[in-house]
Amino acid sequence: MPFTPSLPLTPSTAHSLIGSALSALRTPCLVVNRSQVERNCTIVRETCAAKGIRLRAHVKTHKCLPAALIQHGGKPGPIVCSTLAEAEHFAEGGFTDILYGVPVSPDKLAQLHALSQSVEVLAVLVDSLDAAAWLEEFARDVQGSGSAEIACTWKCWIKVDTGYHRAGISPAGSDLEARLLPLLQRLTSSPYLQFQGLYSHAGHSYTSLGPVAVAQIAREDRTAMHELAATVRKKLLEWKASAVDGWDVAVGSTPIALNAQQGTTDQEKDDSWRGITELHPGNYPFLDLQQLRYNQLPLDRSAARVLARVLARYPERREILIDAGSLALSKDSAPYTLPDGTEISACYGVLSSHPHLYVRSCSQEVSVIRGLSEEDLSDSKLAPGALVTIIPAHSCLAAGCFPVYAVVEDEKGSEMWGSSVVDVWVKAGGW
Amino acid sequence: MPFTPSLPLTPSTAHSLIGSALSALRTPCLVVNRSQVERNCTIVRETCAAKGIRLRAHVKTHKCLPAALIQHGGKPGPIVCSTLAEAEHFAEGGFTDILYGVPVSPDKLAQLHALSQSVEVLAVLVDSLDAAAWLEEFARDVQGSGSAEIACTWKCWIKVDTGYHRAGISPAGSDLEARLLPLLQRLTSSPYLQFQGLYSHAGHSYTSLGPVAVAQIAREDRTAMHELAATVRKKLLEWKASAVDGWDVAVGSTPIALNAQQGTTDQEKDDSWRGITELHPGNYPFLDLQQLRYNQLPLDRSAARVLARVLARYPERREILIDAGSLALSKDSAPYTLPDGTEISACYGVLSSHPHLYVRSCSQEVSVIRGLSEEDLSDSKLAPGALVTIIPAHSCLAAGCFPVYAVVEDEKGSEMWGSSVVDVWVKAGGW
Incomplete structure (x- = not known):
């Protein structure tokens, strides 16, 4: 059992948490896979280049400099923003x-x-x-x-x-x-x-x-x-x-x-x-359930996920409780098709490691995950205390819940992406 | 036209903004009427006293010390909280x-x-x-x-x-x-x-x-x-x-x-x-559309509202655009009955000065207000640039969008409550 302190990820602790294990972070937090952001951005940049169209990257989804630089292939470029706080942040950052x-x-x-x-x-x-x-x-x-x-x-x-x-x-x-x-x-x-x-x-x-x-x-x-x-x-x-x-x-x-x-x-x-x-x-660097569904893309294209922990297990209703609620996932929902073909008209997120498990309801600070099988009920990856990553219904709003993002890279054979924090991105929150 | 700078309300500017006019604040922001919080809290405290029951105030809605003190009539008392960040904040604050x-x-x-x-x-x-x-x-x-x-x-x-x-x-x-x-x-x-x-x-x-x-x-x-x-x-x-x-x-x-x-x-x-x-x-200090509706209470019981500005007017569809979106109001909705008896199954907020006008849809940073009459279309209080206050569908989630609240008192004859900031409450956000 992990009895080590869980570290709160805030703008003031951001720098000191680079190098930490993901498992040391206090949950919920938003984890961004930089490798996947780069792949998502390359596709759109190449599309624009092929069509001879200028990319004016919308920065409202992530609201942070490193992601906007990736959108433009490593250097500042034309952007559109949705708040004065963003405009000021990006101007100061060289855009x-x-x-x-x-x-x-x-x-x-x-x-x-x-x-x-x-x-x-x-x-x-x-x-x-x-x-x-x-x-x-x-x-x-x-x-x-x-x-x-x-x-x-x-x-x-x-x-x-x-x-x-x-x-x-x-x-x-x-x-x-x-x-x-x-x-x-x-x-x-x-x-x-x-x-x-x-x-x-x-x-x-x-x-x-x-x-x-x-x-x-x-x-x-x-x-x-x-x-x-x-x-x-x-x-x-x-x-x-x-x-x-x-x-x-x-x-x-x-x-x-x-x-x-x-x-x-x-x-x-x-x-x-x-x-x-x-x-x-604007949404394409992160993507989310709404975009994946509407554009018929695979789940692994999602590059921003909410890291949460299992709090409790309720075998009689085949549900688990996690510590990410509507203040971490937002209350926006998306339609989703379970791997067995069942249509869920409104779900708030999906477990990336178990795509048949979805967030059926969000309270303020906790959510209920539905769809567990007998096998899932004894899966140690779903035991109380275990870390899970949730692909949110709408990444613009989920990212909006967090002042900073923990950044990881791809890691072979890991369902959790990289297991350590390679960077922390601080964003222009507020207005 | 107000061409003076609009001041961003953040934890670091909080203290310096006490005494400012509400109209100087950058929108959106959350405005709390302290007088109404006190009235809402007195009712519940007196109910508990009458029944001989201890009040364990839930602090998850506001997450801030001054509101919790009001819940207990001016001094710390038993509380329940929903995050470690709250627990640490309130312990440090004398609870x-x-x-x-x-x-x-x-x-x-x-x-x-x-x-x-x-x-x-x-x-x-x-x-x-x-x-x-x-x-x-x-x-x-x-x-x-x-x-x-x-x-x-x-x-x-x-x-x-x-x-x-x-x-x-x-x-x-x-x-x-x-x-x-x-x-x-x-x-x-x-x-x-x-x-x-x-x-x-x-x-x-x-x-x-x-x-x-x-x-x-x-x-x-x-x-x-x-x-x-x-x-x-x-x-x-x-x-x-x-x-x-x-x-x-x-x-x-x-x-x-x-x-x-x-x-x-x-x-x-x-x-x-x-x-x-x-x-x-927990919700009762602020209340919101959900609670007012379910408990059949008047709108003026709501003590926390989102201050926003009108951005544009669309006469052909009788709608206006405001600068508070789902990152300020949240994407939670409530049923609402318009003054003429029309039932709205899901609205995201209501204009406190015009209770027949409601938020029909929220994007990330803007929302569309529906229901304007011919008279409203020429109302200077709804002209672009005008300030409006929105009673949110769910105040726990709306408050969750803001790190600080601008506090006002009752002011006679004002639809906007007090017009100047008497205090700023900084909350325990995050986790």
Whole structure:
């Protein structure tokens, strides 16, 4: 029995725990297999290269510098982030082309402007004339009176809603004339604003079952963006010929990135990729049950797992209790197909060593694992005190539960990946 | 437009932000109304006093010292916690009677033993002979050879499962003879173990609709515990008469605590409370949509809300976007009844200033609010940049998203509670 102290993994203990055995760590904690992150990132990077598309890595899943460097093959590259805390963290870490990727609001402008002074490109996302007005007003305040040279110019992406209906302006119907083109015109005519590109996130691709359905959504997304880009080009030519070039058309989501790779041969001939200049997926370095399921990928592609310990065993209901609850796994769920073909409509995670065992319910700090056989009930790997690794339903939210990640490498013959901590990654948590 | 910098609320900036306007804080953040926490806690404390039952405050919802002190009326008292990090935090903060309230596992024993040296009572929860064996083995290791006096004694509560089926041993059927009584015998006979009491958590009371259903579950829970206590007393008399007294019978959950208060007159005559010595509810200082709905309480009983800003407005779908996503609200949902009687089966939060507006979906860092009327669409309190407070579906998980809370007091005529930060509470996050 392991009676040695279990070490709490926090930002302040992070450095001292490099070299520790995984079994010495206090559970739950998030373990990242760096080798697998590298493989996952190489696939997407090579896909982008093959298609001649710039990768703007979304960093919201991991929120940490080492993982973003791996996304770009070892050096900083263009990124998109989801919080001010991320933007500040990555700017400080040497990333110089940053898009703050949620619709900008007035309260964030002072920080974003400050940040723009220290990087090459700090761009914002807008989806209304309101936003353009705040940006101009802020820039006018910075400008003050006197100097003729413009002191503050906001680089603006227009957020386009191609069907997810979360944020953005529809590129079709009445929205195009009533909202999108007036915004474009404002961005083109204001001395304080600069049109940077069109940005879509087909988030509805996340819940599409299988590569064929994802490919369909991805193609519709690209077609809509392609048509919109042609309209925009035409308008710019009318309004301001000097602005016709030098802006981007970006699409994203991990399913679309994976789908592009899976279908490379076909897609190369697919005209719908023409004119798309940037791809901004985010979940792919870690992956998770949702992504593996929707993209029909094997479980070993998951690179971030929650390390937990078995607390108790309940033979009468064939369940075990583990010390990772909804504050470690999140309360997001995914559909999952057990190895025997049984469909679980909503599970919160799967034991990587026993893929027929899944998290059926999460309380705050503990979860119940269901599906044990007679054999499992006597398996020492599932005895109270034993370590297990859980592939979470949604790695963005599971990673969000932890301020630091324990990093391991592949290790031959180990179900637990590497058994010692080779690095600790500290992330930009909070806001 | 507020172009002043928004200040990130973190443990290191916490102290300096006392006195700041709420509107200066970077969103999202968690705002706690201390006046409402005090009112919520007074009700439960008075209920316990009226019934002559000790309150063992569960601290897992807020995980911070100031809130636990309010639970006990201003001074430390008995608590139950859900992580080692909490146990250590509260021991250091002057709490001297601590129950580590999840089934204990071998990896946690060294820390728990260390902790037991610095407090009066550090008790553990067990639900198997396995656990008793580890505790004994650990104590024997501490004992070493030589001294006759026992160096390490573990105070053990037996976790009883009265119907929630998460952890614990059933007090009826074959489990009683096969598992519960053998464990009791072991606790009674070992020099290293001490039987401290019987502990149930009727978690199935959380999803019971209304006080009548909760009362039914609560009564069944007490009846089962009452019968079990009688059996235990009889067995102890047989085995070790000196152990017949001095142990507790504890039941819990916030619905049960609120129900006990709501039904005080009837319950006072209710024999099922006889023999129950401790109550250990946890959610009641903050409350949330789940608890308000299940216990039919008004929204203003909620004392912890997520402060967010409106990012964008989408008139065509009558929705707005806010900057609090699932990393601020969690992905837990609650049923909710709109003021017009419409039932929403799963919502993630409700706008406290506009109770007909609810969070229909959460992405990682943003959420979509649904239900705007024509009037709402032109309401300046819902314009982009405006601050809103969200009553979360589940406050334990929403609070879990934040390392610190901004504390306010009641303020007359303000929908936003107090408009300035009177205190900042730093919590024991992590594990």
